[in-house]
Amino acid sequence: MSQTGSLQGSLDLLVLKILSRRPKLHGYAIMTAIRDTSGEVLRVEEGSLYPALHRMEEAGWIRAEWTTKENGRRARMYDLTAAGKKQLALRSRGGTQ
């Protein structure tokens, strides 16, 4: 549990960090961004990002909305909430200690 917990925790932190720098990303973009910063976390399966995103959404750190792209396809765009920003500040402080 503690291992998955820390793994989950670092994934959460990564997502929060990415979204704080670049607002409104869909899942695939977040995945690419994560892969760019650290290849480690998502080595196993790309899809395992989504349960994490949905969990954070339920926790109220990020919010999502459906938008229609130029090619007519729908995509779900994620954005940081105030609670998410607070969470990020808390965690990065915890991380530096």
Place this chain on the structure above:
Amino acid sequence: MSLWSRIVNGLRADRLNREIDEEFASHIDEAIEQGREPLEARRAFGSALRQRESSRDARLIVWLDSLRADAVFGWRQLMKRKVTSAAAILSLALAIGACTSAFRIVDALLLRPLPIYAPERLYSCYHTSILLGGNPLTLDGYEYPMFRQMRAAVKDQAELIAVSFASRTDLTYGSDLEMEKGYVQYVSGSMFGSFGLRPALGRLLTEADDLTPGAHPYAVLSYDYWTRRLGGDPKILERTFRMGGNLYEIAGVAPPEFAGVEPGTVTDIFVPTMMNPGVTQLDRSWIRILVHLKPGIAAESVRDRLRPPFQAFRTGMVKRRFAGANKERINKLLSEALMLEPAGAGISRMQRDFHQPLTALSVLVALVLLIACANIANLMTAQAASRTREMALRVSIGAGRWRLLQLMLVESAWLATLASAIGWAFAWWSAPFIVNRINPPINPARLILSVDWRVLGFTAVLTLAVTCLFGLGPALRTSGIKPASALKGGEDPHSRGRLMHALIAVQTAFCFLVLFVSGLFVATFDRLSNQPTGFSAERILTVDAEAKRTNTPVFWEQIAERMRSVPGVEKVALAGWPLLRGDATIGSISVDGRPASAELGYFLDVSPEWFDVMKIGLIAGRDFRQDEKDPGSAIVSEAFAKQFFHGENVIGRYFEKAESRERYQIVGLVHDVRYRDVRGPMLPVAYVPFRWVDASGAPKPKRWATFIVRSAIANPESLAPALRQEVPRSNGAFQVGNIQTQQEINQSHTVRERLLAMLALFFAVVALLLAGVGLYGVLNYSVLQRRKEIGIRVAIGAQPGSIARLITADALSMVFIGAIAGLTIGLISARSITSLVYQVKATDAGVMAFPVAVLLAAVLLAALPAVIHAVRIDPAQMLRSE
């Protein structure tokens, strides 16, 4: 917010699934757009199904979702077998409904605390006395002068409150011709304050309204009466009403929740005790004494302080009234001690009368519920058998035991909840239906049957209990399934049968018990209502009348004469009161100067022709003459002659009332009649002339009398309007009170027994039906299970008789065991209901034969279809289908 969104998501799980899938698809699309190979992108994404599962879990509450899924699945299971489910739900609904309505009545009458301040500190005085003759009775009527002394004795420990027995009283808001009845209760002025009640309108009575006899004509109306009778008139405080010669001002309206302290009666009007002439009378027992303890005071210490004034008053009373009475009786009277009992739930005669019957009925109802539960448990077991493979499959693909348990229990909960809902509707209708039958129509019971958290909570708990009761057993069994053996079909086929058969035994035992007890009740009602009373109640109308001023017997005779001229009236006689109304006058009897008897004689004053009107046969001697007086002549009953004259010839002999030394010569001997009660032995009665005189021979006035009218037509009640209006018009000096037929009075003695018999019979039928259906179901199931075996047996030449035996042997032996158990429990429990049965012994052959015969018939009927089915099995077809 988040919890809410998760609950909402749980309710629209399909949409959530689609959304997640769409997001995954857009991920893959994006990857392909970025130039990746579709196959590679999909592989890199991983198992979409698993990701979806964990995404779902994140976005909704897992247990809620699984519960929802189970609920949907359970519902489908129920709908799949509509008829079976409907039968199960309806039978359970009937049982739950009966339980709920029993609870509603028991709660309203016996359990619910009065809506007052500190009801747990409210007590009521009573004592067990031989005062009224016969067996010792619990009495709680007391004299006001004694109450005064008692109140002074415990002033700093408790508030003593006098409350009269609520009684239907004549009163009018207009002229005398518009007399109506209202339940009036005389109460201590301190009652409302001590109970912490606030007026809904105006003011309530206080101690200042209860100081001087006759000086406080103020009344407080109950909220119910104000809204029902007076339409909630806001100007009611300006109105007045007249009652018993006093003009009352309406001071206020009591709060809605307070309906008096007598469950079963809703008091209409409260007036101060000081307005009752009884406050100064030494010998009138007309109030209950309530004790509202101050905080921290023990009831025992108050009781001990109340006893000395009680004893002193009783000694005085015995000296005044029973000086010449039998010594032993006097000693007994003096040794009776005052007791206190909790009265937080109110105090009423109906509570005393119906405590036991309601308890007995509740037990019957609970048994019916258990029978219904056993039925459904069997049904579930049988259904679980047909779902063995489904369950085994679920276990093999990873369902945990708890998950299967949940699945099965949710299905049970569906059944129980639906049944509770229907049962609730049934209780809604049936509880008032039963309450309406508690009292005779002239004096209807009114119970406040409110629906509140107590009733709701009871139903909720019942539903839960029932779910566990019939659902847990089969669910545990099913969830403990071993997939390997189940899928092979190698499970022990008899283990299920054992559970079902055990339940059959339990059902039979309970069913037998219900039948047995209801047989006792029905027999009791039958004996009581068919018991000869010694007089003819047919075509008799009794008219109670009250003179405005006390009046001489001649005055009453004139009115009787006037009544004889009303068309339809055949004969009219006068009496102190109608037979069997419950009134009595008693006295010790002294014969030939011997000391007073220990046994009591009972008296009734009657006019000449009374015996003729009541059709009571004269054995010897003659009827009264018009000029005979009391004291003077008497006509005695056979029981009287036997009791006090040892069966010798009594005509011309003398006896004395020991208390008053009044002397009577016996002029006639008549057959025994039911005097006060329909139970017990015939009482020794002496009839005395209606004309009452004092020692000097001058006529003494009477205030109350009853006209006994024999009508020439079949339904005497049709004379009532004419008698009520016509007669007072000719003579305004008296008013007519209750008019009842003698039949009604007679029947009022068996109202309780009739209700008990009716309900018990109903539950017996339900129990029998349920148990029969249960047995049928089990037999039918076992035939289905053993089709193959039976087919083979028939093929190799088994006779129909042996097939029938094969099918029914196990079940019938269970029925037998159950019946024996039921009989044993019945005989033991019959002891606790001896006071509810009359002239019926639990060990009577007839009483025992009835349930045996009925049960036997039901068993045969229930077994027949299964046996026919088994015998008709065609071996060729059966074996071919395998």
